[in-house]
Amino acid sequence: MEAIEEQHNFKSYLKKKFTGTGDSIFFAARFFKEVFRGRFQWQEFLNQCYMIGYKSVPLIGLTGFIMGLVLTLQSRPSLAEFGAESLLPGMVSNSLVIEIGPVITALICAGNIGSRIGAELGSMKVTEQIDAMEVSAINPYKYLVVTRVLATTFMIPVLVIYTDAIGFFGGYVAMNIHSDISFFHFFSAALAKVYFTDIIPALTKSVFFGFAIGIIGCYKGYRVTGGTESVGRAANSAVVAASLAVFVIDMIAVQITDLFQKHG
């Protein structure tokens, strides 16, 4: 009897998981259909760009500065041991542009923006605001989801560039703690090691990070059922899923970049 019950529970669990996965794929696929359908909501898109981009500037800036500073301070002794301290600006800029800038920015945004979108849409769902939009013959997916996903997709690469720039500055400050290097000299040495082939893959993966953070936040919020406690759960699971998605995309991006570099 217990075995039958367990089997039934397992079947229900599998069914739930498969239904959830299918639903999330359809939800994401709908984005590509809706983005080209009807009138684009420019005002809401710009508003979201402001909320996602401008409002994240202090947090992202501080994180970028600390990352640049810490990276430089921690790498310095190893390089100094081999007498290669002059390579430090180039190493810091390379690390920041290729990996640390995009991933750290995306993780901060997964926490900050992913949870905000999940909680916002979740509370709109439980207070019937999304239904109110639907019955007013306004497509809530187009108005709420398309604008937010496009805003994250567009703004996260912009924030990555900003993080890199602030990170460089952090590196410059760290260099000056132990040695005396001019601003111009540091930046010349740093930028000399950054190639176009480093910037393009980094920004391309940032676009995918942005899309994943936006669509996951929206999906978790849009599919909230029940009361207000489920809004908190939606925000939390949006952060977890978006952070995980960032690592998975990063892993795939590294493989693809590696493949191109081998054949290039």
Next chain:
Amino acid sequence: MGNEETEIQTASTENENLIEIKGLHKSFNHNVILNGVDLKVKKGENVVVLGKSGAGKSVLIKCLVGLVEPDEGQVFVFGKEISTLNYKDLNETRIKIGFLFQNAALYDSMTVRENLDFPLKHHNRNLSREEREKIIIKELEDVGLKDSIDKMPSELSGGMSKRIGLARTLILKPDIMLYDEPTTGLDTATSKEISALILEMQKKNNISSIIITHDMTCAKTTADRIVMLKEGKIIAEGSYEELQHSDDEWIKSFFD
């Protein structure tokens, strides 16, 4: 099938039944909510749906606007079967239906002005900002809350939210209004005011309405006809006075 539909559509329009529900069934996870509901609402008529909590009253009106898809049965609004409409046609029908949600469902990131402007701007693109502003002020005057135009929903009381919700719904000049427990959570005086406002708006705009409520004062004030929903079925209908003198104990319990 196509001819049958056309006949039904023609019949509905001739009898001026703006809403016609036939054999509506809806279940959630094997829990039967609606079990064969039949209902007609004529033009200009106010129908109150009474029933205990969980009887499926809200699900019934959500089926009318396509928010809930029925398992079985047909829902005709303006002679069109809702489940057969594509998204564009469904939205064209929805514009002519107003829906006042239980908690008003005001967009909490927008001011009262923006809440009213939102549907207006989307569906009347030819109107200038000044023209829209005039319409918004007129609607707010009708519900007696012109001074709240710049307030955020969080600054409004329950009664005020309901009034603003009503104004936002009426701004598109619907032919049908659906009210989901419009007086729930309000004090007696405010409930009476909302009920009176529903009646006033109905008379002023010749709107057909379905009002879901537990509030007998609201039912008495607004109903042309009351239908009683029990275990997913309509078990009785009539005027307030007719049902008040019913022999059925369950029906009488609502009027005690």
